Amino acid sequence: MQEAIERAVAAGRGVTGTLRVGFSAAWSNELVVLAADVFRARYPGCGVQVREVQLADPFGPLRAEQLDVQLTEFPVAEPDLVTGPTIFSEPRGLIVPAKHPLMRQASASVEDMARLPMVVMSGEIPQYWLDHHYPRHTPQGRPIVHAAACTYWQEVLTLVSMGRGASPAALRAARYHMRPGIAYLPLRDADPINYGLLWRRTGATARVMAFAETVCEIAGNPGSPPNVLRTGSSSPAES
Structure with a gap:
């Protein structure tokens, strides 16, 4: 009833x-x-x-x-x-090649994103969304190079593991998307x-x-x- x-x-x-x-x-x-x-x-x-x-x-x-x-x-x-x-x-992090010099640090800065090319997403994505998650300049104005554009997330992980660049992501992704050749660093001064x-x-x-x-x-x-x-x-x- x-x-x-x-x-x-x-x-x-x-x-x-x-x-x-x-x-x-x-x-x-x-x-x-x-x-x-x-x-x-x-x-x-x-x-x-x-x-x-x-x-x-x-x-x-x-x-x-x-x-x-x-x-x-x-x-x-x-x-x-x-x-x-x-x-x-979610706190923001940076996916980097496991042997990159950045891994000597406990965390990375947004300014460090200018030290190596970025692997980014592409497709039917609004430009304002891309600019928010994949900026082309650091807060101090240093250029961030976009070296490769991917359609699927697994492509991003593969290119990073091959040393082709890094990629910003939610730090929590380390619990779900880990593979040999990559590491996750906290971005200590990035917005969540x-x-x-x-x-x-x-x-x-x-x-x-x-x-x-x-x-x-x-x-x-x-x-x-x-x-x-x-x-x-x-x-x-x-x-």
Whole structure:
């Protein structure tokens, strides 16, 4: 009887059908899966499908309506997409060849990014996103050379392991993307990488809003309900 009541309540709120959720990083996937488990228990009439989104086309599946909501790296400033508050942040690091002289240090500075070429992502990626994650100059104005552009993350790791350059990344990637020939150094003076939810401006369904509430709660942000979310703005990510 209780399950029937819960299904009726969920149907009344429109939280039925199937919710398709995307993620762009392994650590985002963990939060999405946990939130999906809680979401299914609360809304038994709504299924959840989870899939990875490639960084080379960060908004393509969402715009193609293959996904309803996505947890991804900020900044996002797209007029057709709505961004939510920062869900969590990760310290930034630098992936370097394991035998590079930088490995004599306990950490690296953003200025050190001018000491060796950068391996960067490419594809259907907005320029402001690339400039934020792969700058071309250090804070002191030293040029940062972009030596190679990759479509998939494994290509980045391969080129770094072969000594072709370095790449900025979330420091937490060391727990998920380690291989021979590479090492991870903390970037002690870099801003963290912020992660948050986004969805189509025309796709703010009851399912999406309920899932956003669930993710905020699981991540420890119960004070960030969907009514504070903005359209086409990355300011929550930068706050």
